[in-house]
Structure formats: structure tokens, C-alpha cells
């Protein structure tokens with residue numbers, strides 16, 4: 212057993228911490244006040260693209276196409292047998308979210324499109340996809356599953372895919388899609404026949420500019436303003452059959468839908484770690500504020516309460532982080548981690564919300580004002596973490612199903628079970 | 629880099645304990661409540677689990693608190709927490725002697741105790757400096773000390789003399805009344821009147837040695853509590869998959885399945901924290917003290933919730949002694965508070981940094 216970073220990993224995280232503090236933080240606060248997403252042509256995106264940093268560039272190695280950034284990272288880590296990229300990437304996610312989560316989510320790169328590509332795509336698709344991210348121009352990828360009528364219950368998606376010759380014709384609406392309007396590629400989940408349920412699901416790679424693919428709206432949100440959340444419309448959108456993710460063969464085994472689900476085993480621990488990063492930022496800010504005001508060692512009922520609350524926050528963040536690290540570690544070891552990934556996602560966000568709201572409360576009358584912008588911003592940013600990438604309730608459903616299966620029992624109750 | 633796997637030695641240790649706990653403990657936990665654990669403790673010594681974490685020169689196996697934590701957690705999880713606590717009640721006094729006193733005499737005591745030749749017990753009243761004073765005032769009235777052992781050969785205790793706390797041992801004492809207690813019946817608690825005593829260590833309060841002693845006790849208690857949380861969670865799961873209400877096993881009602889998911893998640897989290905804190909201690913990481921403090925406080929939060937939820941999942945049946953969950957709920961509070969309330973450690977974390 213070992214519970215510490217290697218020197219190489221530490222150096223990478225320190226570099227990211229610098230970036231988070233100097234670049235992400237100020238930009239995030241700026242766009243939080245503006246209440247709008249950072250425009251895609253903002254120079255910041257070119258800047259970090261040039262540094263080789265992006266979302267979806269690492270996390271799990273399935274022997275598929277390596278992105279430039281990933282190869283570079285691997286060489287930085289030395290030729291170790293297991294570079295532990297999933298573990299590294301969740302700790303990186305924590306640090307970047309600590310800088311600013313909204314800005315982090317708008318990093319250019321394959322983003323949430325990457326995990327389904329890695330899991331489902333054919334080698335040719337991987338090549339086309341990852342090659343398009345090469346070069347100096349920042350580009351984005353997006354993952355479009357949620358619809359107006361289907362969120363947690365993904366099996367209810369109603370976007371249809373109809374085969375016509377060498378094309379699939381997509382019709383339907385997707386909503387709340389991160390980076391959806393600026394994305395070069397969107398992985399779109401659709402159904403060939405709603406009556407088939409999950410067996411009817413197909414995923415497509417849809418490129419920006421494909422006729423019939425439109426952006427319908429940009430959402431206004433409680434927080435995460437720097438990040439773009441878009442509604443997408445598909446009206447007789449013609450997608451070449453080569454862009455059916457994984458090819459026809461992939462879906463013969465009725466496992467198409469599983470692709471979307473496996474994606475989450477990679478992303479859930481990372482999203483949980485982001486929640487920890489946001490809470491850590493609020494916590495550290497609050498701790499330092501009280502330290503500067505001589506409150507940490509002062510003798511008064513409130514001062515000792517502040518001290519105890521801060522310790523409690525630190526303790527909760529510490530244990531939540533370990534749960535995330537364990538889930539990512541299993542991924543690095545190529546071991547099943549579906550339950551552990553959901554545990555991380557179920558466990559960390561409520562703790563993070565609790566920490567952040569306590570920070571606001573300790574700061575009192577000024578906590579919600581501009582004086583402590585980082586903290587009240589964290590309060591508005593954090594809530595969504597118990598909702599997207601599967602709500603807290605959805606995670607508990609996954610965990611309990613795994614528990615039932617571990618006892619040889621059916622995962623769901625039906626009258627015939 | 630991070631590694632959550634067990635090495636070969638640890639793996640073997642865990643498997644041995646697991647088998648032992650299933651065979652020798654799980655089915656008989658109510659017997660131990662009635663008859664105590666003397667026979668069981670002999671068997672535990674026979675399979676070499678007495679001094680896992682003590683150096684070889686003391687007759688131990690030369691491993692660390694991580695291995696000790698694995699032994700205790702596994703025995704509590706696959707067997708029973710209260711029974712595990714009773715079997716290993718010789719550890720806290722040995723930790724005190726080992727960390728605080730380094731005379732030949734104490735070394736001999738430790739060696740003998742690890743061979744099962746001493747019945748050693750630590751007085752419950754207060755291993756923490758602010759809780760010693762209530763009973764053990766050496767100069768005035770060394771009043772009755774509480775010890776969880778019917779016939780100890782040595783009682784180790786902290787006492788206060790002229791405002792200064794030292795460590796004492798006694799071989800001459802009189803057993804008084806048996807105290808009513810609410811959990812861990814396998815360790816009956818008695819009052820003892822100390823008649824003669826020797827000072828074996830002094831000037832340790834707030835030193836690193838003292839902190840190491842407390843950290844060891846915290847790891848020990850937390851390991852048992854983590855084991856209790858895991859077995860309570862698992863027991864509730866199995867029960868919920870069988871018990872039918874409103875047309876289906878209750879596990880398939882979401883109010884119950886979400887509870888089961890949370891019990892599983894939090895008890896897993898506690899287990900990970902346990903292993904990390906024990907590892908920090910063994911490696912003398914600069915923050916080992918904070919780390920073990922966080923552990924005991926988290927054991928308190930999580931253990932309390934999980935053991936009570938387990939009773940809730942079983943409903944009225946959980947409240948009745950036909951099932952072990954009521955025992956785990958009672959035992960938990962006894963064990964986590966065994967030598968004083970962990971709540972006193974709130975407000976003692978030195979380093980407020982979080983993150984790797």
C-alpha cells in the first residue's frame with residue numbers, strides 16, 4: 212500500500228496549480244460577473260492549447276489513438292509500466308476546479324466526447340476524431356445524451372436515427388450540453404426504435420456544420436457561468452454511416468447503451484474530484500481569511516467554533532478525496548470500478564456543498580457579497596455536482612444494483628423476478 | 629504513487645483472520661457475551677496475532693499498525709467487533725508501556741503479555757490528560773479505577789500526582805463491584821482498588837511519545853469500528869434482500885436501497901481512511917498525528933450512522949437480540965468511547981492543509 216504522489220506526478224500537479232491560480236481564477240471571476248460563457252475566440256484558449264493542456268486528453272489507456280498531450284505526459288512521467296493516468300487526472304481535475312471550474316469545463320479538447328470514443332469507436336473513427344484536434348486552433352468536443360424528456364432515465368431518449376442508404380437521419384432535441392454550441396464534434400445518442408429500449412440506442416459522431424444540426428439556445432444558469440451549456444436541434448440531420456460510433460457490429464451484442472454507461476466509470480470520479488476542488492478553494496479562502504484576522508487561535512466561543520468547523524471541513528474533504536482516488540486507481544489497474552465510481556460521485560458532492568455553504572455562513576453578512584466572491588461563487592457553482600454526470604439518486608441506484616448483484620440477486624424488482 | 633493493494637504477507641494475514649473469524653467467532657457471538665473471551669484469546673495467540681505490530685525483540689512480528697488495522701478490521705467485519713475488542717484489550721496497555729516507558733522491567737512485561745503470560749489491562753478512566761484527574765489522584769485518594777478484566781495480573785493506569793500525570797502499574801489491587809454496562813458484554817467492567825503501584829513513566833504529556841500512544845489507540849479503535857460498520861452494512865443488505873413488505877423484498881424499495889448504498893459507501897470510505905492513516909503512522913509522515921485524529925473522528929461520524937441505519941433496515945427485528953445489529957449499535961458506542969470521548973480531539977488538528 213502507498214498513499215502519496217510520485218515526484219513526477221507532484222511536479223505536474225504543481226504546474227497545474229500555477230495555471231489554476233494565475234489564469235483560471237481571474238478569468239472565472241470575470242465571467243461569473245458577466246454571467247456569460249467565455250467566447251470561443253478568447254485568447255486564453257489558444258494559450259492553453261499551446262501549452263498542450265486540454266480536457267479529455269488523458270484518463271485511461273485503451274491502446275487507442277494517443278493524443279499529443281497524452282504522449283507528452285507519458286514521456287514526462289518516464290517510461291514507467293503504469294503511468295497511473297486516471298489517478299493523476301482526477302487529482303489534476305481537483306486542482307483545476309480549485310482554480311475555476313467554469314473555466315476548466317470550457318478548456319478546449321475532446322472533453323466529455325473522449326471517453327465514449329475511447330470505449331466505443333473504431334480505429335478509423337478514433338483517428339479522424341483525434342486528428343482534428345491537432346494544430347493550433349482550439350477545438351471542443353461534446354457529449355449529448357440529455358433531452359427535454361430524458362435525463363436520469365437515459366433509456367427514454369427520443370432523438371431518432373433512421374437509416375437511409377449510406378446515411379443516418381437524426382431528428383430530435385438535446386439539452387444542457389456542455390460546450391455544445393462550440394463543439395467541433397458532438398457524440399449524440401439516439402434511438403433507431405424507441406420500442407427497443409436500450410437495444411435501440413446508437414451513438415453518432417456529428418460534426419459541426421452538418422446540415423440539419425443547429426444550436427437552439429445557450430442556457431442562463433445559477434453558476435458555472437464561464438462554461439457554455441447549450442440546447443441542440445437535429446432536423447433531418449444527415450450523418451454518414453461511417454460516423455455510427457463503433458460501427459454496426461458494435462450494437463449487435465445489444466451492448467450499445469453500455470458504452471454510454473462505461474463512460475461514466477471514467478468521468479464520475481473526476482467530476483467528484485472537481486466538486487472537492489471547488490470546496491477546497493472556498494475552504495482555503497475562508498481559512499486564510501480567518502487566519503489573517505487572528506481568529507484561528509483567538510479565545511472566544513465563535514473563534515473556537517470557526518476552528519472546529521474548518522477542521523471538520525478539512526477532514527471531510529480528505530476522506531472524500533480518498534474515495535475518488537480509489538475509484539480512479541481501480542481504473543488504472545484495469546479493474547472493475549462501476550460501484551466505486553458511483554460511490555465517489557455519491558459521496559463527494561454533498562460533502563463539498565456542505566463545506567461551501569458552511570464557508571458562506573462563517574463569513575456571515577459579507578459572505579454573499581463581492582468581498583468574498585470566490586466563496587459565494589463556489590456556492591452557486593457547486594450544487595450542480597450532485598446533479599450532472601448522474602444525480603446523487605442515480606448513483607445510489609447504481610450502487611445498490613451492484614450490491615444486489617454481489618449477493619446473486621436481481622438488480623431490479625419486477626413481478627416476474 | 630497510490631497503491632491500494634495488499635502485499636503477499638498482508639494478503640495472507642487477512643485471509644487467515646477471515647477464516648478464523650468465520651469459524652470461531654461469527655456463529656458464537658452471543659456466547660462470548662455470556663462467557664467472555666478467554667478461550668478465544670488463547671486461540672488468537674496460537675495463530676500468532678498477538679504482537680503483529682511489535683518489534684521482534686519484544687516477541688512481535690515486526691510489522692506495523694497497518695497490519696494491525698487489517699487484523700482488527702477483518703476480525704470485526706467477518707466475526708464481531710465487540711468480541712474483537714475484548715480479545716485485544718491487552719493492546720492499549722502495551723501501547724502505553726511500549727511508547728512511554730523504556731525500562732527493562734516494562735520490556736519484560738510486554739514480552740510476557742505477548743506470549744499470553746500476563747493478563748494486562750489499562751484502566752478506562754482517561755488516557756487523555758484532561759480526563760485522568762477524575763479518579764486517579766495518586767497523592768490524595770486513588771479511588772476506584774475501572775478495568776475491563778475480571779482477573780488481571782497487572783493493571784496499567786495514568787495517575788495524577790501534584791498536578792503531574794505519570795504512568796503507573798500495579799500488581800496489588802482488590803476487585804470491587806461489577807459495573808453495569810450497555811455494550812461489549814464480552815468485556816465485563818469492574819471497579820478496582822489499587823493497593824500498591826509503581827511509576828513506570830513520567831514527563832510525557834504532550835510529547836511525541838504520548839501522541840504516538842494515542843495514535844495507536846485511535847487506529848486500534850477505528851479499525852474495529854470500521855469492521856463493525858462494514859459487517860452491519862452487509863448484514864442489513866442480506867436481510868433486506870430476503871425480507872418482504874408491500875410485495876417485494878424491502879431492498880427493492882428505494883428508501884431502503886438508498887440507505888444500503890450510503891452505508892456501503894461510507895463504510896468503504898472509512899476503511900480507506902483507516903488504511904491511509906495507519907500507513908501515515910507507520911511511515912512517520914509529518915502529518916500522522918492529524919491523520920489519526922481525523923480517523924477517530926470520522927469513525928465516530930460514520931460508525932454511529934451506519935450501525936443505527938442497520939437496525940433501521942431490520943425494523944423491529946433489528947431491535948431484538950435474535951439479530952446481531954442491535955449489538956453492533958451498542959458495542960460501537962462503547963468501543964469508540966472506550967478510553968474517553970474522541971470529541972475532545974475536535975479543535976486539535978495542527979495542519980489545516982488539505983490535498984496531496
Ligand SMILES: Cc1cc2nc3c(=O)[nH]c(=O)nc-3n(C[C@H](O)[C@H](O)[C@H](O)COP(=O)(O)OP(=O)(O)OC[C@H]3O[C@@H](n4cnc5c(N)ncnc54)[C@H](O)[C@@H]3O)c2cc1C
Nearest residue numbers: 354355356357361362363387388389598599600601602604
Ligand atoms: C450545467 C449543466 C451541464 C450539463 N452537461 C451535460 C452534458 O454535457 N451532456 C449531457 O448529456 N447532459 C448534461 N447535463 C444534463 C445533466 O446530466 C442532467 O440534468 C442530469 O442527468 C439530470 O437529469 P434531469 O435534469 O432530466 O433530471 P431528472 O432525471 O428529471 O431528475 C429529477 C429528479 O428526480 C430524481 N430521479 C430521477 N429518476 C429517479 C429514480 N429512478 N429514483 C429516484 N430519483 C430519481 C433525480 O435524482 C432528480 O433529483 C448538464 C446539466 C447541467 C445543468
